[in-house]
Amino acid sequence: MKTLVAAILAVLVSGCAQVTGLVPSFWDDNQSAKIVDLAVAAQRINCDQPQAAQAQILADQLQWFRVYSELKGSRQRDVLTLTLPIEQTVQDWQRRTHQQPDNKTYCVLKREILVAQTKRAAQAVLGRF
Amino acid sequence: MSMQALYELAGCDRAWAAQRAAMTIAIVEQHQQGRLSTEEARELMQDLVRMDQLDQEADDMAVKTALVTAVWAVAQVI
Numbered sequence: 001m002k003t004l005v006a007a008i009l010a011v012l013v014s015g016c017a018q019v020t021g022l023v024p025s026f027w028d029d030n031q032s033a034k035i036v037d038l039a040v041a042a043q044r045i046n047c048d049q050p051q052a053a054q055a056q057i058l059a060d061q062l063q064w065f066r067v068y069s070e071l072k073g074s075r076q077r078d079v080l081t082l083t084l085p086i087e088q089t090v091q092d093w094q095r096r097t098h099q100q101p102d103n104k105t106y107c108v109l110k111r112e113i114l115v116a117q118t119k120r121a122a123q124a125v126l127g128r129f
Numbered sequence: 130m131s132m133q134a135l136y137e138l139a140g141c142d143r144a145w146a147a148q149r150a151a152m153t154i155a156i157v158e159q160h161q162q163g164r165l166s167t168e169e170a171r172e173l174m175q176d177l178v179r180m181d182q183l184d185q186e187a188d189d190m191a192v193k194t195a196l197v198t199a200v201w202a203v204a205q206v207i
Contacts, residue, residue, distance in 0.1 A: 023193070023197075024190050024193035024194050024197065025190075078186065078189070078190050078193075079190075081186050082183060082186045082187060082190065084182075085179035085180065085182050085183045086179075086183070088179060089176045089179060092172050092175075092176070096169070096172070103164075103165070103166075103169065105159050105164040105165055106165055106169045106173070109152070109155060109156060109159065109165075109173050110173065110176070112152060112155075113152065113173065113176045113177065113180065116148065116152075116180060117176075117179070117180055117183055120180070120183055120184060120187050121183060121187065123187065124186070124187035124190045124191065127190070127191060127194060128190070128194050129194050129197050129198050129201070
């Protein structure tokens, strides 16, 4: 039985291509800290202040997280997939802040969405083994 | 989906669904009142669609983590 369990563990943590998709990424102190930073940055969005600079802060935090994850290796595919929607949301925000004057109503709703997205992503990243 | 259905979902007991419905209602209402352009409203709606994608990936990660944790725990007691 021990041999069977050991074999299962070995398969799960191996780089075997057929089961790579089944293996989640494991706990990482840097990713965990950075995803919390991202969630905090989203919560700190102040729609009474210029939006472009705030969008850039989120973009910078997210870029650090994704570049770190990419450099770390192939088993980080799950967190990269997880944060891609956030990247697209932030990019849309950045693009809009450069195309038109700030709209507070838009910002309030965008903030609500980003807070929800980053919270969900942070829960997933912090919940890893 | 009709606005009536969204209003009903906004009051349902599933927190995630209620939140999503409430956000959708807010976007639609702000657009109808002229506080959001059509492009802005569409972009925010797309953001909500992305939340579903994010939720799916997060759920997958949670299941896989639970599997690894369970196997590891079993290995400790065998």
